Amino acid sequence: MSTEENKAIVRRYREIHNKSQLDQLGEVLAADFVGHSLLPGMPAGLDGARMVHQAGLAGFPDARATTEDLLAEGDKVVERWTQTMTHTGVSMFGAPAGSGKKVKVTGISIYRIATGKIVEHWSQMDVVAILQQLGVMPAPGG
Amino acid sequence: MSPEENKAIVCRYQEAYNTNNLDALDGVVAADIATPTMLPGFPSGLEGIKQLHRLTVDAWPDMHVEIEDLIAEGDRVAARVTVSATPQKEAFGVPPTGKSFKVGGMYLVRIAGGKIAEHWSIEDAIGIMQQLGLMPAGG
Numbered sequence: 001m002s003t004e005e006n007k008a009i010v011r012r013y014r015e016i017h018n019k020s021q022l023d024q025l026g027e028v029l030a031a032d033f034v035g036h037s038l039l040p041g042m043p044a045g046l047d048g049a050r051m052v053h054q055a056g057l058a059g060f061p062d063a064r065a066t067t068e069d070l071l072a073e074g075d076k077v078v079e080r081w082t083q084t085m086t087h088t089g090v091s092m093f094g095a096p097a098g099s100g101k102k103v104k105v106t107g108i109s110i111y112r113i114a115t116g117k118i119v120e121h122w123s124q125m126d127v128v129a130i131l132q133q134l135g136v137m138p139a140p141g142g
Numbered sequence: 143m144s145p146e147e148n149k150a151i152v153c154r155y156q157e158a159y160n161t162n163n164l165d166a167l168d169g170v171v172a173a174d175i176a177t178p179t180m181l182p183g184f185p186s187g188l189e190g191i192k193q194l195h196r197l198t199v200d201a202w203p204d205m206h207v208e209i210e211d212l213i214a215e216g217d218r219v220a221a222r223v224t225v226s227a228t229p230q231k232e233a234f235g236v237p238p239t240g241k242s243f244k245v246g247g248m249y250l251v252r253i254a255g256g257k258i259a260e261h262w263s264i265e266d267a268i269g270i271m272q273q274l275g276l277m278p279a280g281g
Contacts, residue, residue, distance in 0.1 A: 003215070036246075037246075069218060069250060071213065071214070071215035071216065071218045071220065072213070072215055073145065073213045073214055073215055074213075076211070076213045078213050078218075078220035078250065080220075080250050080262060106178075106179060106262065106264065107264065108220065108248035108249070108250055108262065108264055110211065110213065110220065110222055110248070122211075122222055122246070122248070123248075124246060124247060124248040124264040124265065124266060125264060126179070126264050126267075127266075127267065127268045128267045128268065
């Protein structure tokens with residue numbers, strides 16, 4: 001696969017994520033996908049990834065990510081993204097259900113691609129910013 | 143600059159950081175570097191980066207950032223890192239607890255004219271709090 005083909009797989013992953021088409025995740029994630037940033041208690045592989053997305057959507061049904069930067073080298077693709085979402089769903093991060101708080105968060109993800117699918121994933125997102133915007137952690141200077 | 147040259151700039155940046163050689167940062171970081179993810183309360187540009195580093199090293203003298211992966215294309219370089227330290231003084235709302243932490247982080251930079259011109263960074267701040275015993279783990 002070329003680096004441009006690998007980037008296209010990550011773009012397709014984002015499209016599936018943004019349209020909440022979780023039944024199509026298997027198109028871009030390998031069944032034995034390894035997520036290095038999965039929350040504890042989540043199953044491994046594609047099922048775990050689907051559960052993470054379902055849990056996120058249960059709290060933030062309108063979550064949409066925008067790819068701000070996309071670069072690739074060898075079998076890796078890096079994405080810098082921002083996600084905007086409104087907390088209209090179930091209780092999340094200690095915030096009561098349906099708080100209505102709007103959240104904008106930045107993250108960076110690395111994807112490793114093999115034979116046309118994402119096989120490995122590392123991610124960091126600014127969880128502190130989420131907690132602060134949900135009002136469950138004091139804001140800087142606050 | 144080739145992606146390999148840009149990676150070398152990031153390695154020199156990390157080396158200057160890890161050896162507290164802040165003067166060496168002048169050679170690899172643009173004076174007017176843009177830092178969109180910088181903590182509030184710091185000046186913009188290279189001076190803000192140096193101030194943050196001095197504050198961090200004063201509180202976390204053994205801090206070390208290990209590059210685990212470097213990925214480059216065009217004028218961008220991304221780094222996956224491991225950050226470790228044993229806090230000795232309060233900083234960033236984190237008090238010393240006698241414990242050490244080792245967490246993941248990522249940063250992405252844009253290189254222009256042989257220097258880092260833009261820098262986005264995210265560390266696992268929750269992991270730091272959990273490993274220091276300041277926040278319940280797995281919550």
